[in-house]
Amino acid sequence: MEQALSARILAAALLALPLLGAKAPPAAPAPDKTQVAWAEACKGDDGWDTPGPPFRIHGNTWYVGTCGIAAILIRGKDGAVLIDSGTAKGSEIVEANIRSLGVRLDSVKAILASHEHFDHVAGFARLQGLTGAPVLVGTEAAGVIRTGKDDPRDPQFGLHPPMAPVTGSVRGVKDGEALTLAGIKLTAIATPGHTPGATSWSWRSCAGKDCRTIIYADSLNPISGDAYRFSDHADYVAAFRAGLARLRAARCDILLTPHPGSSDMPARARGGTMAGGMSCAQYADAKTKALDDRLAKEAAAQ
Secondary structure (H helix, E strand, O other): OHHHHHHHHHHHHHHHOOOOOOOOOOOOOOOOHHHHHHHHHOOOOOOOOOOOOOEEEEOOEEEOOOOOOOOEEEEEOOEEEEEOOOOOOHHHHHHHHHHHOOOOHHHEEEEEOOOOOHHHHOOHHHHHHHHOOOEEEEHHHHHHHHHOOOOOOOOOOOOOOOOOOOOOOEEEEOOOOEEEEOOEEEEEEEOOOOOOOOEEEEEEEEEOOEEEEEEEOOOOOOOOOOOOOHHHOHHHHHHHHHHHHHHHHOOOOEEEOOOHHHHOHHHHHHHOOOOOOOOHHHHHHHHHHHHHHHHHHHHHOO
8 A cells, every 4th residue: 555655656646747858948038128129219209200219129139210110220240231221311210220239330231222202211311320321221112312313113202302312332132132231141032012112121130149130121001192093903903912922921020110110019019029910921912902092992983
């Protein structure tokens, strides 16, 4: 009797021990205080030129934009890369946020673009003058960046004020082109539709052993001037859908967007983590529906 009881106690004790070599599940990271601070500072205000503090997105990736327009700084072993500048006025806030992180402007080795509208790239000329960095954009956006004038193929042609032209180095980047800038590997994903040269960007960011694939996905809204009909431009719609398909299929652990509210970035910041939330596939599906709805509306209006 006593031997049987002892055997049962020993068996229970052995079962209670962790399996040899088994790893305990990783503890959830503490909320990032810089994200919470940004969400609080920008609460209820998504103004394009409203100042907000920078915050860490993950690892070497930082948000340095305004409350309503994103700008992303990726810090590498050989400097940094900046994606988007905001408006001309917003670029002053981007500059201040970069400096506040202790990053020298002359360490910015490249400036990349999402799409060629003034709310995202009108500060390029100013920031290139401060950094000396080349500007890299989707191939179809290069002409707009060099001249500061709208592309007639843009569904929103004529709706935006002209921008200061970028007089320094401007280079077009093709779909799938892999770049190594400041020691950072980035891949361009052509996602035309909102504009002809719209581009999304993908890279890996590590916080210790926690590595994530981040995608800065372009706006992809089928918005236009009153006279423009997407259904009159079959090739443009086909390119739009192809870009959406590329984005849907891409590996994507953290989704970022030029307008933070488009991917619920403010809500995620309030929770202290950019991980989780909307996926790239969900984002692409939502924009596909928006395009389908727009085409249906045009057909009904005939």
